Amino acid sequence: MYLLIAGGGKVGSNLARTLIRSGHEVTLIEQRSPRFDTLEAEFEHQVHKGDATELSVLERAGIRRPPDIVVAVTGDDEDNMVICQLARERYGVEKVIARVNDPRNGAYFDLLGIAPTVSATGSIMALIEHEVPEHGMIHLLELRKENLEIVEVTVADDAACCGKTIKQVALPEGSRLISVVRHGKAEVPLDTLMLEPGDSLLAILEPGKEDELRKALVKE
Amino acid sequence: MKVIVVGCGRVGSAVALDLSKEGWDVSVIDEREDSLGRLGDAWSGGFFVGQGIDLQLLRQAGIEDADAVVVTTDGDNTNIVIGQVAQKMFSIGTVVVRLLDPARAEFYRTRGLNIVCPTSSAIAGVIEAVHAYQGATAAAN
Numbered sequence: 076m077y078l079l080i081a082g083g084g085k086v087g088s089n090l091a092r093t094l095i096r097s098g099h100e101v102t103l104i105e106q107r108s109p110r111f112d113t114l115e116a117e118f119e120h121q122v123h124k125g126d127a128t129e130l131s132v133l134e135r136a137g138i139r140r141p142p143d144i145v146v147a148v149t150g151d152d153e154d155n156m157v158i159c160q161l162a163r164e165r166y167g168v169e170k171v172i173a174r175v176n177d178p179r180n181g182a183y184f185d186l187l188g189i190a191p192t193v194s195a196t197g198s199i200m201a202l203i204e205h206e207v208p209e210h211g212m213i214h215l216l217e218l219r220k221e222n223l224e225i226v227e228v229t230v231a232d233d234a235a236c237c238g239k240t241i242k243q244v245a246l247p248e249g250s251r252l253i254s255v256v257r258h259g260k261a262e263v264p265l266d267t268l269m270l271e272p273g274d275s276l277l278a279i280l281e282p283g284k285e286d287e288l289r290k291a292l293v294k295e
Numbered sequence: 296m297k298v299i300v301v302g303c304g305r306v307g308s309a310v311a312l313d314l315s316k317e318g319w320d321v322s323v324i325d326e327r328e329d330s331l332g333r334l335g336d337a338w339s340g341g342f343f344v345g346q347g348i349d350l351q352l353l354r355q356a357g358i359e360d361a362d363a364v365v366v367t368t369d370g371d372n373t374n375i376v377i378g379q380v381a382q383k384m385f386s387i388g389t390v391v392v393r394l395l396d397p398a399r400a401e402f403y404r405t406r407g408l409n410i411v412c413p414t415s416s417a418i419a420g421v422i423e424a425v426h427a428y429q430g431a432t433a434a435a436n
Contacts, residue, residue: 128372130398153348153372157399160375165402180348183376186383 079142079168080104081127081158082149083114086174090146091118102136106149128157133166141168148174152183159189190219211293212285215277224282225253228292230274236292242266247287250280297361299324301347301377302368306393306413308333310365315340319363322356326368347377353385363389371396378408 076099080087083105091103095118103118104127105111114122125132127149138145145162147155155173162168175181175194184192205213211234216225230237236244241252241264252264256275262268270276280288296319300311303325311334315321322341323334331342345352347368358364364381366374371394378392391409394400400412 128399129396130402151372153370153376156376157372160406161399161402164406179350182350182384183348183380187376187379 076100076143077137077140078102078144078146079133079136079138079162080146080148081155082147082174083110083122084148084150086148087146088114088117090148091121095121102142104132104136128154128161130161130165133158133161138162138166138168141166144168144170144172146172150176152176152180156184156187156189160187185219212289217282222281223279225277225279226285226288228276228278228289230270230272230276231293232272234270234272234293235290236270236276237272238269240267240269244270244291246278246291247280247284249284250278250288253277253279296320296363297322297357298363298365299353299356299358299361299381300365300367301325302366302374302393303327303330303333303342304367304369305333307365307367310367311340322361324352324356348373348380350380353377353380358385358387361385361387363387363391365391365393367393371399375399375403375408378403382408 078094078099078101080091080101080103083103087103091101094101101121103114103122104125105114105122106126111122111124123132123136127133145159145168147158149155152175159171159173162171171189173184173189173192175184175192178194178196181192181194201214211228211231213227214224215227218224254277255262255264255268257271276292278288298314298319299322300307301324303311303323307323311321311323322343324343324345324347326344326346328344331338334342341356343352343356358381364387366377368374374392374394378390381387381390391411393411393413394403395414397412397415400410400415404410
């Protein structure tokens with residue numbers, strides 16, 4: 076595979092090293108002079124110096140081939156957005172991956188249709204939520220394109236759904252249970268299944284329905 | 296008519312002052328508080344300190360009921376993003392974005408952004424001046 080990586084910081088350089096080791100062809104672009112010198116000593120001709128939002132720099136780095144994937148991991152969100160837009164819409168690159176530095180900018184990446192995105196803050200928050208579930212609900216997966224998410228709820232003794240059959244639980248529209256994990260074994264959530272303390276419920280729902288779902292399952 | 300001007304440098308401040316004189320309700324956003332000085336002591340419009348890409352600040356400045364947005368920060372990529380946010384997120388009809396790089400200007404024009412590129416104007420002006428000078432010299436000989 077041929078990958079173009081914009082941004083040779085910790086993320087970009089480690090990606091490049093790993094990908095090259097697994098036999099992929101990589102071109103790295105780095106703008107800052109002292110950083111470029113360090114990278115050049117290691118990556119030689121595989122690193123180009125320049126601003127990856129300049130068309131001439133992208134073209135010298137080989138974007139016209141085009142690469143299989145363009146990875147925009149600079150420390151600047153606006154730069155990453157522009158790199159991805161140029162790659163996809165001007166040079167016909169089919170896949171882009173972007174780093175979101177400030178999670179507040181995530182909405183802009185969505186707005187411009189740039190996906191997938193990776194945010195360190197977001198990933199760490201997800202791990203923290205997994206350890207300290209907020210109001211009994213853990214976010215497991217976000218399917219952005221499909222506009223769906225998957226959450227996990229562990230049924231407590233005093234949960235709203237405890238002791239009810241699935242049919243009796245009034246799940247909000249736009250949500251449904253996909254699995255009930257009991258004693259480590261996944262069961263199909265049949266209407267007649269009675270929910271017990273300790274059950275782990277997997278639900279799929281439209282974003283924005285979390286509060287309604289929480290009311291139905293966790294607390295009225 | 297309400298306009299938000301993002302970036303209060305030489306261009307942004309002059310645009311804000313002119314539009315204000317024309318009777319527009321102008322709100323200016325700049326990351327530096329001292330750029331308020333460019334608007335003069337008599338400035339009666341809005342002035343908000345912060346990043347123009349900050350959604351909360353854009354809302355505070357009144358982007359939701361703005362008729363026009365002018366984006367003139369010193370960062371081309373910041374301008375490109377803010378321009379598209381104004382257009383796509385807030386459906387502002389009149390969005391004008393200043394870009395210094397002619398190549399990006401050309402591409403984003405094809406994407407429906409209304410772009411002013413002073414670099415392109417300068418290049419055209421210089422070439423025209425060279426041609427005019429050459430023509431004048433040729434005529435004199």
